[in-house]
Amino acid sequence: MPTPVTRFKSASRVLARDLRHRDLIQSALGKYEIKRDEMKARFQDWQGARQTAAEIKYEAINHLDRYLTEFVTKLEARGTKVHWASTAEQARQIITGICRDRQAKRIVKSKAMTAEEIHLNEVLEKAGFEVVESDLGEFIVQLREETPYHIVFPAMHLTRGEIREVFQRKLGDAPSDNPEELTMVARRVLRKKYVEAEVGITGANFAIAETGMISVTENEGNARLTAALPKTMITLLGIEKVLPKLADLALFLPMLATVGAGQLISGYNTMYGGPRQSGEADGPEEFHVVLLDNNRTVMLADAEQRDALHCIRCGACLNVCPIFRNVGGQTYGTTYPGPIGSVITPHLRGLQEWKHLAFASSLCGACTEACPVKIDLHHHLLQHRRTARAEKPVWWEKLAFRGFALLVNTPWLWRLSLAMGRIGQEFHGLVKGTKLDPAYVWTQSREAPPLAKQSFKSWWRNRQ
Numbered sequence: 001m002p003t004p005v006t007r008f009k010s011a012s013r014v015l016a017r018d019l020r021h022r023d024l025i026q027s028a029l030g031k032y033e034i035k036r037d038e039m040k041a042r043f044q045d046w047q048g049a050r051q052t053a054a055e056i057k058y059e060a061i062n063h064l065d066r067y068l069t070e071f072v073t074k075l076e077a078r079g080t081k082v083h084w085a086s087t088a089e090q091a092r093q094i095i096t097g098i099c100r101d102r103q104a105k106r107i108v109k110s111k112a113m114t115a116e117e118i119h120l121n122e123v124l125e126k127a128g129f130e131v132v133e134s135d136l137g138e139f140i141v142q143l144r145e146e147t148p149y150h151i152v153f154p155a156m157h158l159t160r161g162e163i164r165e166v167f168q169r170k171l172g173d174a175p176s177d178n179p180e181e182l183t184m185v186a187r188r189v190l191r192k193k194y195v196e197a198e199v200g201i202t203g204a205n206f207a208i209a210e211t212g213m214i215s216v217t218e219n220e221g222n223a224r225l226t227a228a229l230p231k232t233m234i235t236l237l238g239i240e241k242v243l244p245k246l247a248d249l250a251l252f253l254p255m256l257a258t259v260g261a262g263q264l265i266s267g268y269n270t271m272y273g274g275p276r277q278s279g280e281a282d283g284p285e286e287f288h289v290v291l292l293d294n295n296r297t298v299m300l301a302d303a304e305q306r307d308a309l310h311c312i313r314c315g316a317c318l319n320v321c322p323i324f325r326n327v328g329g330q331t332y333g334t335t336y337p338g339p340i341g342s343v344i345t346p347h348l349r350g351l352q353e354w355k356h357l358a359f360a361s362s363l364c365g366a367c368t369e370a371c372p373v374k375i376d377l378h379h380h381l382l383q384h385r386r387t388a389r390a391e392k393p394v395w396w397e398k399l400a401f402r403g404f405a406l407l408v409n410t411p412w413l414w415r416l417s418l419a420m421g422r423i424g425q426e427f428h429g430l431v432k433g434t435k436l437d438p439a440y441v442w443t444q445s446r447e448a449p450p451l452a453k454q455s456f457k458s459w460w461r462n463r464q
Helices: 004-015 019-040 046-062 064-076 088-101 113-117 120-126 136-143 160-170 179-196 222-228 246-261 296-300 306-310 316-320 322-327 338-349 366-370 377-391 395-408 411-431 456-463
Strands: 081-085 106-109 130-133 199-202 206-208 213-218 232-238 268-272 286-292
Touching: 004 322, 019 246, 019 316, 019 322, 046 064, 046 246, 046 306, 064 081, 064 286, 081 088, 088 120, 088 199, 088 232, 088 286, 106 120, 106 179, 106 222, 113 120, 113 232, 120 130, 130 136, 136 160, 136 179, 160 179, 179 222, 199 222, 206 246, 213 222, 213 246, 222 268, 296 306, 296 338, 306 338, 316 338, 316 366, 322 338, 338 366, 338 377, 366 377, 395 411
Parallel strands: 081 286, 106 130, 106 199, 199 232, 232 286
Antiparallel strands: 206 213, 213 268
């Protein structure tokens, strides 16, 4: 079975050469950037807003024990059943157990990256439940039996024609490739699923400690139906989603909409505080909240990279990352692609097995500049490289760097290597692009930069 690094390299090699894929993604993200910048300009002080958001998340994460306790106490006071899951396996068992206790057969699920993280759908389906994604993008990739491409836009890599083809094949209904007509097809299918489902599963964007409420942001209204129509509602969220006060949403909701989708505010922003209360007309009879750790406390204990828990899953860092824009989200082979995924995945799934993601970066810093909560992403990637090598040194790399250090610190050796390089360059054209080329890894897809015929030192010496 191929390792994560071999899968990543193989998929990257294919997609980096796929010009159709590149044009599709560059076009989509180009339009997003225009709207994002337009919305950012509406903030009186965007950098000040980023700083405030970073400070709020710093307060929440560095006092997580207190805010989680407050959040849970107020949730339980309204009849919500709160479950603590230390691992992905525990979370899967808890949710499967709730569904079995309710004698459910059908489950409808809104967008939840935590559910993707613990592979919840796969486990529920093996247990005999029918699970249907209600988010349109998630529904499309579920029909294609794929993982989401992007944190915010799960199906952004697909054309209208490809969506029409999968609807025709799986649903038997695709009148055209018109987006509105395709949406109506999905709507007809999903409305029936909402009514039939005994259990609805949601994620959460934020969890408010002050009021003990879950905040869910969306643009389609599917999460509202997922929460309101089934008799049992389950919310799965990571423990890092806590915010101290309800007033914090006044900043975080428009910020999430701005950097996530280039909107002033998302279409639907809903708060859930418990099951249906006395006198209320609708809502679930039971409300379960599953708080997921899954190595988040390990990250919390890492003072150097703790601020990665500030992430609000907006996808802004993915949208500006030159690596993501060329190799796509599914190439990463993990729930969270792009820069933030390359930072948190090694914490969640093991550094040595996933260290290659930290090396799949130009360290340009665009992700750090884009992050609305000011996570120091590109430095964290560099720290992962350092830590991975410190834990498990590679002998030939150590030897190569010692040789390089000797070369650049010995003037006569450096001059000799330049002279030899210029001679070798004359013959490079004979082997360029073949396996005999010593720089084949580079030259198979790039031009090797030519050495100058005269060095600056030589020029300066002659000038004198």
